[in-house]
Amino acid sequence: MSVASIRGRSLLGLADLSREGVLEVLDTAETFVEVHSREVKKVPALRGRVVASLFYEESTRTRLSFETAAKRLSADVLSLAVASSSVKKGESLRDTIATIDALGIDAVVMRHAASGAAEAVARYVPHVRVINAGDGLHQHPTQGLLDAFTLRQALAERAGVSGPDSGASLFAGLNVLIVGDIRHSRVARSDVAVYTTLGARVRLAAPGTLLPPGVASWPVEVVDDLDAALTEADVVCLLRLQRERGSGTFVPGLAEFTRTHGLTVERHARLRPTAFVMHPGPMIRGVEIDSAVADAPNALVERQVANGVPVRMAVLYLTIAGLGREAG
Amino acid sequence: MRLVVRGGEVVGPDGPVRADVGVEDGRIVVVGPDLEAPGDARIVDATGCWVGPGLVDLHAHLREPGHEEAETIESGARAAARGGYSAVVAMPNTEPALDTAAMVAFVQARGREACVEVAVAGAVTQGRRGELLAPMAEMAALGVRLFTDDGRGVEDPLVLRRAMEYARGLGARIAEHCEDERLAAGGVMHEGALSGRLGLVGRPALAEELMVARDLELARLTGCPLHVMHLSSARALTLVVAARAEGLPVTCEVTPHHLTLDETAVEGYDPLFKVHPPLRPRADVEALVAGLAGGAIDAVATDHAPHAPETKDRTFDEAPPGMLGLEHAAALTLEALGGAAASAAAFFALLSRHPARIAGLDVADPRSGLGAHGGRVAAGEDANLVVFDPRRRWRASREDLASRARNTPYHGRELTGRARALLVAGRVVLDAEELA
Incomplete structure (x- = not known):
């Protein structure tokens, strides 16, 4: 049940990703390293695409590098500050995702304290690419x-x-x-x-x-x-x-x-x-x-x-760019 | 004769026998071939069906009072009727808990308005907190025969020892949810390679096995009858079988889900499959299925646990444990018994005769007002009867449930065997799957 490539798919874990699929990400990331050394650190690869960033657990490097990666690819970033959102009023994960989805997103980057939370979101909004930024004890x-x-x-x-x-x-x-x-x-x-x-x-x-x-x-x-x-x-x-x-x-x-x-x-x-x-x-x-x-x-x-940024650029690029607009 | 159950295979000690059953004033008045019915008698068609004692569920969470959004006694009873049950035992983990005569009387009163008979299991300890004994004698005076803190076991061995010593004198039985919560450590699925891979905290089988072993020794010490609820581990079953062979007064039940689902069901993190004790590996399931056919297991009980969608629709860690059971249990038991090859005697022993005896429902009790269940289909017996079609094929659906809740793990599953009609105290409450 090996996944050959993350292109156009959600990235929930690495247990099923094939060697070719891993190397595709690493090689794509190499091409983005160079962007970092440019004076203008931006490429238009994901212009017009929307990435939601949803961190239910604290994070410094993962959140910053994901958001940096999305911006360097020219995507728009919807960043939900969970601590000051409706989540604190008791809104369920399903309703929060539905709300964000209603705004029109291509991908959601999520961290959550519960193992399987990324799988749950992928089930709730199957037309959105879910990138797991850490779920409980499960995968990162x-x-x-x-x-x-x-x-x-x-x-x-x-x-x-x-x-x-x-x-x-x-x-x-x-x-x-x-x-x-x-x-x-x-x-x-x-x-x-x-x-x-x-x-x-x-x-x-x-x-x-x-x-x-x-x-x-x-x-x-x-x-x-x-x-x-x-x-x-x-x-x-x-x-x-x-x-x-x-x-x-x-x-x-x-x-x-x-x-x-x-x-x-x-x-x-x-x-x-x-x-x-x-x-x-x-x-x-x-x-x-x-x-x-x-x-x-x-x-x-x-x-x-430092490598968090090019690798996450590669992941965002591969998961989203392989996604036809009509699929949404 | 006001009613005739016509053309079925009447289940008896020598196997099913083709016969009609005549009913009047809540009792079976005659059993025999080709009975002549008066013109105004109601005819219940039982062609191709088993006619046996109504099923008895030892373990139903009816949620009233406290969580009527998930189930009420009325809706739970309708679910039971569709499942072929003439009696269910309501669990005491309501809010507040059923731990006083007043609470028991409340449920009994609601039960009398419901379409099947509702027996009450009382709490062992006040508020199910595991600290002080609940007034079991005053509840026993209302006909309560089974006491349990289900949802959890009685953790403190001294409290359980006293409860068993006390209950023994009341002629009551203690039913235990056997899982040591300290060892279970807040786990949400079976502990093993799969939990390690999924990153979910595990509830080890050991948590169940140690508590079963402890409770069996307390039954030995006190002589109090012990009923082990929802047994799920092969090793725990071995312990129960050995204790029974020694003559200890112990019985056990398994659930349909522990007989038909294994731990791999939780791989997609769907909380519908979260239950305590958890779904176990295939080897445990196979041991339970073997124990079912071999007579090691006394009863199949549902652990029917309705939850409102908003509570179940959470992450796996957050969602409450439990799944619906009443409406699919009979078909799933038949499947575990080998499907078409299953014997009617084994089916009714596991789902009616034994559970009725364990719950003290095998004789009518004027204190509770409940009739006799799980008896013979013979003249003079209370007319609590199910007409069960063992060959009927159907598909489980979350859209087709009498229960208020929808948390069945069997949505879409092909089932074989379904109740066609049900008589409770001689009254038809289900006929051709339509509620009367």
Whole structure:
């Protein structure tokens, strides 16, 4: 049940997206990187199209980069400030979407605390493209795509090749280690999907309480010995403790979490010199990642943020431009 | 003879036998072939149908008082009639809860105006808060035979122990919603690989199994009859079967949805499929279906749980658990029993005889004013009868429901088997699927 391309479709998650579909996004994003270096950072690709931005949960980078991406593509952005909207008066998700839809939109970018909320919206307004900007513990597909994009960019630079020319080859057998609160992380679910689709070997390290139920059925290896796994990793991805989802009660305390699973300076020293460090943000410096490590030369954290814009431009462009007006 | 049920297969101990059933003054007066009916007698056509005791639902949420927007006793009773039920047991998790004689009397009074008989299950604890015993004796004096805090179980083992010791002396049975809410941890679906992938918090089967194990031991200690409601895990069924083999006074029910749907139904995050206990993996469903045919399960009960559209139409996390059951349960039970090959005896045992006995509805009770249900189709018995067509094919539809609510997970499903007529205390309340 693999989806070959997101062109003209909603993007709800990465579990079903084929390798070709992922590479199409990454390659399209490469073409938009160049826009950033222009004096006038804008292309007319989505002129006359309307993108609604609907964030039920707080967000800094995802919201800003989506809205920036839409504007660089010349789309009109309807940005609903949920906190000061009718949602606060008890309006249901279905009615809110219907209201926005009535204004005439091509796509909605939504973040919501409930897993499956993006699926629900796609069911409510099947003629609108839904781009999931994070739903509960489920998926955060554009984060997974920008993580893969960033990693390919860094690997390609080092290898002296072009990212698009390399396809997925740089991921073959790549040892990706994801560390931290996997259970509550939608980023982990999207990252696991995109990295395994591209051919990487994914390992997970977490306290037993922060592994998701049924992880044995995931296409990953769960490692108990983090220190040994670090010496073998090509890239290590840190995840914060999602205390807003109750994960504070899953470990005895932050200090103990740092001791067992934080990327401290000592642990960082165990990494191969070629290994990269990634973090989807927001970082809690001193807990899952030491401040010095976050700023180390092999950390790709700032690049991940910067790449959010071209990758989200690619996603908006592919999902909307493939959509005929008559379909609405 | 005022009424003759003509041409059906009368269900009896030796299998269905072709016979007519004559009814007068609320009772069966004669059963035999080709009865002669007086000219003014009403004839109910039962050709090609089973004629058996009216079905009895152990587990219906009728929502009145408190949530009449979702269901009333009147509308719930009509849904029951269309499902072939002559009696339903109304659950006490209304607002306020049915935890006093006054509340029980209110529901009984409304029930007397409804088209099927409505028995009341009383709450075990005051306000269903799990802390202080509800006045079970004063409710028992009104004929209440089943006590439960359903919606949740009694979490505190000391409170449940006292409730069972107290109920035993009243000749009552404690029915439990077995899920340890602490272990369930606010989960919304079965915990497993699928919940991990969907990012939904899981309710582990262990939450059910531990509570079943605990309750069985309390039944052993107190000698109080225990009824395990909506059993959904294969392991929990094994525990119940073992306890019964040891002679413990335990019975169990399963729902039509746990027999016919598995956890994969929630993959699209449609809250219609959200229910507690949750839909389980295929292996559990298969164990329940095997237990149904093998006699390990005493009864099929609906857990009919109406919800107004605006409460169900939310995200999966926010929507309340529960689904409609009364109007489709008989066909789904027949399906789980193997369809056309199903025996009428097994069908009526699971849907009428056993549940009537568990609810204490097998004998008429002047305290509640309710007649006898789930008995034999024989002269002298109360005329609570269903004419059920086991071969009738139809399609479930959310547009075609007597219930006020629309939250059926079976919309569009092909069903086989439907009630053609229903007699409650000798009165025809359903004939050829039209409400009389």
